Amino acid sequence: MIVRKQHPLKKFYGKGLPGVDLSKLTGRLVVIEGADGSGRSTQIALLKDWLEKEGHATVDVGLVRSTLVSAELEEAKTGNILGHLTMSLFYATDFADQLENTIIPALRSGFIVLADRYIYTLMARDIVRGSDKSWVESLYGMALIPDAIFYLKVSPEVLVERNLMKDATLDYWESGMDLGLSRNMHNSFMKYQRMIQQEFKRMSEVYHFKEVNGNRSIRAVSRDLQVQFQSFMEEA
Amino acid sequence: MPTITPKDLKGKLIAVEGLDGSGKSTQIYLVKRWLELQNVKVFFTEWNSSLLVKNATRKGKKRQLLTPTTFSLIHCTDFADRYERQILPLLQAGYVVLADRYIYTAFARDAVRGCNRDWLRQLYSFAVRPALTFFFEVPLETALSRILDNRPELKYFEAGMDLGLSTDPYESFRLFQKMINREYHDMAKEFGFTVMDASQPVHVQQEQVRQTIFNKVDLPQYRWRVKR
Numbered sequence: 001m002i003v004r005k006q007h008p009l010k011k012f013y014g015k016g017l018p019g020v021d022l023s024k025l026t027g028r029l030v031v032i033e034g035a036d037g038s039g040r041s042t043q044i045a046l047l048k049d050w051l052e053k054e055g056h057a058t059v060d061v062g063l064v065r066s067t068l069v070s071a072e073l074e075e076a077k078t079g080n081i082l083g084h085l086t087m088s089l090f091y092a093t094d095f096a097d098q099l100e101n102t103i104i105p106a107l108r109s110g111f112i113v114l115a116d117r118y119i120y121t122l123m124a125r126d127i128v129r130g131s132d133k134s135w136v137e138s139l140y141g142m143a144l145i146p147d148a149i150f151y152l153k154v155s156p157e158v159l160v161e162r163n164l165m166k167d168a169t170l171d172y173w174e175s176g177m178d179l180g181l182s183r184n185m186h187n188s189f190m191k192y193q194r195m196i197q198q199e200f201k202r203m204s205e206v207y208h209f210k211e212v213n214g215n216r217s218i219r220a221v222s223r224d225l226q227v228q229f230q231s232f233m234e235e236a
Numbered sequence: 237m238p239t240i241t242p243k244d245l246k247g248k249l250i251a252v253e254g255l256d257g258s259g260k261s262t263q264i265y266l267v268k269r270w271l272e273l274q275n276v277k278v279f280f281t282e283w284n285s286s287l288l289v290k291n292a293t294r295k296g297k298k299r300q301l302l303t304p305t306t307f308s309l310i311h312c313t314d315f316a317d318r319y320e321r322q323i324l325p326l327l328q329a330g331y332v333v334l335a336d337r338y339i340y341t342a343f344a345r346d347a348v349r350g351c352n353r354d355w356l357r358q359l360y361s362f363a364v365r366p367a368l369t370f371f372f373e374v375p376l377e378t379a380l381s382r383i384l385d386n387r388p389e390l391k392y393f394e395a396g397m398d399l400g401l402s403t404d405p406y407e408s409f410r411l412f413q414k415m416i417n418r419e420y421h422d423m424a425k426e427f428g429f430t431v432m433d434a435s436q437p438v439h440v441q442q443e444q445v446r447q448t449i450f451n452k453v454d455l456p457q458y459r460w461r462v463k464r
Contacts, residue, residue, distance in 0.1 A: 018304050018350030068301055069292045069310070081288065083320030085362060089313040093292075096305045138358035142305055 010107070013119075014141015017096075020104060027107035029144060030229070031118040033200070034152030035193060036174045037162035038214045039221060043152065044114050046222045047229065051112055059106040062116035066097035088126045092139055095122060099143065107144075119143045120207065124199040128192070129179065148232045149207060150225060151200065152214035156193040160186065242367050247327035248453050249364060251338035253420065254372030255413055257382035258434045259441070263372065264336050266442045267449065271332055276458045279326045281318055283337035289314040297393050304349035307393070311342055312359055319363060327364065332458050339363050340427065344419035348412065349399060368452055370445060371429035376417055378435060380410055 010025045032047075034040045044060055051058050064070045073090050082090070106113050119140040126136045154162075163170055170185050172178075176192025177185065204211060210232075212224055242249070250267070252260040264280070271278040284293065293310050296302045302310065326333055339360040347353050384406060392398065395405040396412025424431055430448055432441055449455075 015352035015355040018352070067299075068296050068306060072289070072292045083316065085320050086288075086313055086317040089309060089316050090289075093306055093309040093313055096303070096309050097301070100303045100305060101301070135358060135361060138355060141355060 008147070011145045012141065013143050013145055014138060017100065017104075017142050025104065025107040025144075027109065027111045027113060028148075028233070029103065029107060029113045029115065029146040031115045031120075031146045031149045032152065033117055033120050033149060033209070034214060035154065035159055035196065036171060037159045037166070038152040038154040039162075039218065040116055040152060042218055043221060043225055044116050046218075047114060047225060050226060056112050057110070058112045058114055059102065060114045060116060061098050061102050063091070063121065064094055066094045066101070068097040069094045084126075084129050084131065088122070088129075088131060088136075091122050091125075095119065095140075096142060103144070115146070118146065118149070120149070120200065120203055120209075124196050124203065127199055128176070128195045148229070149209045150228065151204060151209040151211050152221070153197075153200075153211050154214040156190050156197070158215050159193055160189060163189075242364060245327040245364065246330035247333060248368075248458070249323070249327060249333045249335065249366040250449065250453075251335040251340070251366040251369045252372065253337060253340045253369060253429070254434065255374065255376075255379040255417055255420070257379035258372035258374045259382075259438065260370070260372040260434075261336055262438060263370070263432075263441055263445055264334050266438075267445060268334055270446060271334075271455070274455065275460055276455055277329075277331045277460055278334060278458075279322065279331050280334045280336070281323060283335075283341055284311060284314055286314040286317040288317050297391065300392055300398070302393065302398070304346065304351050304398075307349065307398075308342065308346040308351050308356065308359070311346075315339070315342070315360070315363070324364070330458060332453065332455075335366070338366060338369065340369065340420070340423055340429075343423060344416045347419055348396070348415040365427070368449065369427060369429050370432050370448075371420060371424055372432050372434035372441075373420075374434040376414055379417075380413060384409070 007026045007028070010022045010029075012022075032040050032044055048058050048060060064073055069090060073094060103113050103115070123136050123140060127133055160170070163174070170189050174192075175185050175189040176195070177188055179188075179192065181191040182188040200209075203209065210228055212221060212228070214221055216224075252264045254260040268278055268280050284290075289310065293314065296306065296310060323333055323335070342360060343353070343356055346356050390405045390409055395409040396415075397405060397408050399408070399412060401411040402408040423429070432444065434441065
């Protein structure tokens with residue numbers, strides 16, 4: 001049984017969104033971050049099962065799922081026609097759309113929102129591509145501060161294996177091929193993932209991530225997440 | 237952002253701003269013709285016109301899916317696409333770039349919709365400031381009657397219906413334009429707009445605009461070198 005304490009008042013990271021009454025947001029926002037192949041979606045599915053079994057209403061959200069721009073974004077990604085700035089603003093638009101039309105309404109109804117990635121992935125991708133940190137931070141000042149951020153940390157070596165296990169190819173963008181780090185996809189993947197991890201390491205302190213060792217088995221990670229989840233729900 | 241100042245660029249950026257019905261598009265068109273006819277490398281760009289982003293914008297507007305923040309971001313995405321692929325490279329290559337509406341349109345509209353002004357300025361901080369920004373100032377009633385006298389069908393967002401100012405599109409448009417006008421006036425000094433009296437005849441305004449550009453921009457420098 002999970003004991004749910006009084007909900008703490010939500011805050012925005014920066015200037016926030018116009019027209020949102022924070023005191024009405026009684027739900028909980030929980031973020032799972034990690035690279036492709038870190039086991040995020042598996043773990044979110046398990047968490048959802050567990051929470052629903054305990055009687056909690058949940059909603060899951062992820063990147064590029066908005067009705068507004070997700071189709072355009074997917075289409076644009078297939079060609080090399082977008083500049084970095086345009087791409088990053090496209091993602092920001094998609095995020096804002098989900099924040100306002102999915103996350104906030106669910107929090108208002110007292111749901112537990114499980115976010116499959118949040119602004120940190122978007123920020124890390126922008127920053128390793130040379131966007132100015134303070135510009136990115138101001139942009140995502142529109143975001144709500146989550147109640148908890150779990151970061152599934154997996155070494156690049158394990159990530160490669162898991163990605164190849166899935167469909168025997170590495171994703172162009174997850175390999176950072178657009179950065180020209182290496183013409184060899186495997187080498188580019190390793191370099192890019194290390195850069196992203198470096199950025200996550202920096203953010204981990206700034207944004208208080210709860211790091212979870214994702215190199216372990218699904219069950220071990222899941223058990224760990226449940227324990228941490230329970231204690232955060234009780235202390236909140 | 238690694239801020240690019242106008243000095244870093246060979247080209248010159250000239251923008252026009254003003255209410256719908258202020259006559260700014262006519263003026264910038266005449267500037268374009270004037271420059272083209274003297275063999276100047278010129279490029280014209282319009283607000284909200286990137287093909288790539290157009291679909292999403294259209295969909296969002298049609299289904300009234302947009303909030304102030306997504307409205308702002310989708311227009312900024314459109315702008316960024318035009319900026320990265322055309323405005324900036326052309327300025328680097330020594331073009332005179334003419335912009336029918338620039339970032340100040342976003343500052344005015346989005347602020348009226350409730351977006352934070354500092355957030356907006358940060359959002360667009362990647363964009364170089366124009367060498368000249370003409371603001372076509374016209375009495376509110378004149379601008380309104382130029383648009384409304386034809387009883388056009390006003391679109392939802394165009395009329396500012398999302399602000400909930402009035403259920404009548406025409407009344408909503410009036411109130412919306414009035415608020416935008418106030419934002420423009422507040423920005424005129426902050427961004428050093430060249431304020432034009434847009435109630436004067438078209439050719440009188442055009443003469444003043446051309447004179448101002450002539451004084452500020454060494455036009456022969458921007459002529460085509462390649463024989464055409």
